Amino acid sequence: MGINPDAVGATGKPTTRSWTFRDSLLYAVGIGAGAEDPFASELEFTTHNSKEIEHRAFPTQGVVIGFGAGGAMAHAGDLDWGKLLHGSQGITVHRPIPTEGSVEITDRIAGMWDKGEGRNAIIDTEAAAVDTDSGDVLFELRSSVVIRGSGGFGGGAGSTGVMVTAPDTDPDYEVVYQTRSDQALTYRLSGDYNPLHSDPWFATELAGFPKPILHGLCTYGFTGRALLHTLCEGDPARFHSMDSRFSSPVFPGDELTIRVWDDGDGRAIYRTIAQRGTDEERVVIDNGLCIYN
Template identity: 35%
Template sequence: MPIDVEKLTSAPPVRAAAVWDDRDVRLYHLALGAGVPETDPGELRYLFEGHEQGMQVLPTFGVVAGGGGGVGFQVFDLPGVDIDLAAVLHGGQEITVHRPLPAAARATTVTRVPAVYDKGKAAVIVQESTLLGEDDEPLITQRNQIFVHGEGGFGGDRGPSERLPAPDREPDLVLEIPTLRQQALLYRLTGDWNPLHADPATARRAGYDRPILHGLCSFGMAVKAVTDRLLGGDTSRIAECRTRFAGVFFPGETLRLRIWETGDGYRLTATAADRDDAPVLTDARLTAGRRREVPPEAGAR
């Protein structure tokens, strides 16, 4: 079996360096579509180091910080895993923000696998990673679920149901976000080199007629849109965000967001407007708080 559950879940945590600077942050934001229009001060806060408010950093950047495939994706370096990337899909993502991310840092990721669930036709690898700042204190903690097709049926626990349906009323805000046909090729530069997002042959082998966009890219776009429209562009107010990746999204399509304001933040869904609102993101939430102090930059250049 390509996944040895006992070996994987009992493996010691993997520690890895995660070093980034403001160039990496700008590249990440550009890969989400930031900078349109290019003279908008609200867009420049993600891209221009001379912005009067300083460089804003979306917490979703923390998942790819360091350019090694992202916080948490060190699972492929753990013993007990030998799987075909064409069989892998990112099922869900949760990010808890302990402190806002600085625009440059020398940090450390600590990754473990607390569980592997048996969904019958697929296995779900649950990863938990913490991004530690230079002071060894946490910046973010993230958990993700990776679906591995064809690796279920080993008699394991199916896992909890963590559905978070949207409110049963009309959304408070609907946004449409166009994407570029080369969006996935841009996003790959943040460190996720899965050929499913670039190689037509790999995409066809996985059952798609062309490469698909990274789920974390569509999620990042959604978090940015909520931050811009409802949090005054202040990324330090984001305390937590999560989503379930419910379907594929193709570069060049339009992402339609439906957003509901709640007592502690916002619920949202995302669909592919070009394909009769086919679901893309569901069970999504962004929890907001007051502005928090950003740690000083660690001077990584």
């Protein structure tokens, strides 16, 4: 039946998601924490029993806790999953995400955008995660997916999302992280088992890439690490929100350069570049906005 333009506003069923300290540890190493110096940095995220170090969770872990929860996308129609890419991701964190806990998540289709026949279709979703113990909203998620070449289904032509522009000046901060060649195989253990990131046949024959690509949310996590350490001095309580647009794929083993422009008043624009300074250089996250205190 193709994409259903009447699905805007459709909600999924409330879904309970729980996680343990092991999930928090696995997410941390999945986004590269500790890789530069395993026993001297980020131990608060990569270990749970180091002397005089309190275990903490990365603020971006909410995107994997909420990944696929609710099922609102089931109302979107018949999607070609081989053509689907993550277009954007945002999170607002109302208090630090605990290293273990439980939330009830409800999602909805917030918008569907038709870029024209033979062009892309874009679907926006939103979700709220309510702490099952306190009843308070722990975090909120915003996401979009791009279905390549699936336009012409009769949806609106507009788009939503935060749009900011990086200044034409040197950044206030620049962080370089090296991803591993097996990064996607580690990250997928946090719950995103899409074969686009692990199966060479799927990546080449169905999706048209030369090899499996890194999860967009893994790149998002690497970027969030850089923002947390440069803007918030590593304190998750100071991290409020992060919105990214994915502009190009990342391949496992790529080097990531995160450039940050800080306005000094709790608002920063960022951009992530893969393979900077090489013939393969490309912007992979653009129009990024982080709010912190």
